[in-house]
Amino acid sequence: MAGQLITQTSVPTAPTAAVPWGPRARAATTRIALVLLKRALLLAALLALVFAGVELLPGDAASATSERGESAADLALRRHALGLDRPVLERFWDWMSGLPTGDLGTSAHGERVADLVTTAFPNTLVLSGTALLLTALLSVTLASWAALRPEGRLDRIVTGASTAVFAVPEFVVAVALVLVLSLWTGWLPAVTLTDSDGTPSSWTMLILPVLALTVPQTGWNTRIARAALADEARAPYVEAAVFDGLAPRRVLLLHVLPGALPTIAAGLATSSGVLLGGAVAVETIFNYPGIGAVLTSAVADRDTPVIAGVTMLAGAAITVVLLVADLLRDVLTAGRR
Numbered sequence: 102m103a104g105q106l107i108t109q110t111s112v113p114t115a116p117t118a119a120v121p122w123g124p125r126a127r128a129a130t131t132r133i134a135l136v137l138l139k140r141a142l143l144l145a146a147l148l149a150l151v152f153a154g155v156e157l158l159p160g161d162a163a164s165a166t167s168e169r170g171e172s173a174a175d176l177a178l179r180r181h182a183l184g185l186d187r188p189v190l191e192r193f194w195d196w197m198s199g200l201p202t203g204d205l206g207t208s209a210h211g212e213r214v215a216d217l218v219t220t221a222f223p224n225t226l227v228l229s230g231t232a233l234l235l236t237a238l239l240s241v242t243l244a245s246w247a248a249l250r251p252e253g254r255l256d257r258i259v260t261g262a263s264t265a266v267f268a269v270p271e272f273v274v275a276v277a278l279v280l281v282l283s284l285w286t287g288w289l290p291a292v293t294l295t296d297s298d299g300t301p302s303s304w305t306m307l308i309l310p311v312l313a314l315t316v317p318q319t320g321w322n323t324r325i326a327r328a329a330l331a332d333e334a335r336a337p338y339v340e341a342a343v344f345d346g347l348a349p350r351r352v353l354l355l356h357v358l359p360g361a362l363p364t365i366a367a368g369l370a371t372s373s374g375v376l377l378g379g380a381v382a383v384e385t386i387f388n389y390p391g392i393g394a395v396l397t398s399a400v401a402d403r404d405t406p407v408i409a410g411v412t413m414l415a416g417a418a419i420t421v422v423l424l425v426a427d428l429l430r431d432v433l434t435a436g437r438r
Contacts, residue, residue: 136427137424140423141420153189161403166404183209196409206406225393228311228383228391229377231307232318236376241365243259244259244323249349249353260327263323266316274317279386282309292306292388293388295390313383326364330358338356342355366430367430370425373419380392381393
């Protein structure tokens with residue numbers, strides 16, 4: 102009826118219940134938590150082995166850092182000040198109990214270990230991170246290039262060269278690079294000079310160390326990527342795309358490569374640990390201001406807290422990279438379903 106006001110009363114509704122996690126999300130969360138717990142326990146066991154291993158070496162931090170002419174009484178006082186007269190298990194527990202607060206102990210020279218490793222570790226992360234990115238780019242490119250013509254000449258060359266390159270240690274590659282690119286040609290500096298903040302004074306000083314780390318790992322990851330692409334190329338949906346007349350490059354980029362990415366990511370994550378380990382030798386050769394110099398000095402001084410601090414940071418960085426790789430693999434695998 103005209104003029105009639107129609108009022109609408111609001112009907113109270115029940116509050117919307119939160120959408121619970123699905124079984125897949127709960128399973129993924131549980132798996133990640135278990136993986137983190139497992140890796141934390143492995144890291145703790147590794148740190149315990151570090152303390153035990155340094156304890157078995159001849160000498161100790163007091164004698165290694167003592168000055169000439171110190172008496173036995175002076176050494177005893179130094180051992181007491183460093184806590185070396187306490188059982189190794191007690192020292193290990195005290196060191197581990199400081200980790201939640203970021204306390205990595207004190208070095209044999211009286212410096213905070215946290216300051217030592219956090220100053221040098223970013224330089225190592227820049228070095229190994231750049232090498233990891235370059236390794237990923239080169240290995241995927243070479244493997245994809247070879248996969249366009251399976252069993253062809255290029256495929257055989259890439260496969261054979263990647264095997265040969267991976268067999269060469271990082272320090273051998275570093276020496277060869279110095280010989281060719283520095284001593285013979287003078288194109289790049291052979292040693293690293295640092296600024297007042299402890300970083301390399303020029304980006305060109307990163308090239309040789311990065312290449313020394315990248316070359317062997319590119320060989321390893323190229324083989325992994327090539328095998329993953331070959332396995333994925335035999336999938337039924339890839340064969341269907343070929344029968345549909347798609348160009349080889351489109352088949353590779355749109356069908357083969359996405360399916361092989363989880364395996365490629367797992368290989369690159371494994372290389373992260375190798376790169377951090379190889380960085381110690383490479384940094385020593387190029388006088389690079391990273392954890393290599395810190396670790397070498399700490400081993401010579403039998404400085405257990407510094408060695409354990411470097412090990413802990415490297416283990417934590419590798420754990421993060423492996424976790425990211427696991428998550429990426431889960432996302433990519435779920436996206437292909």
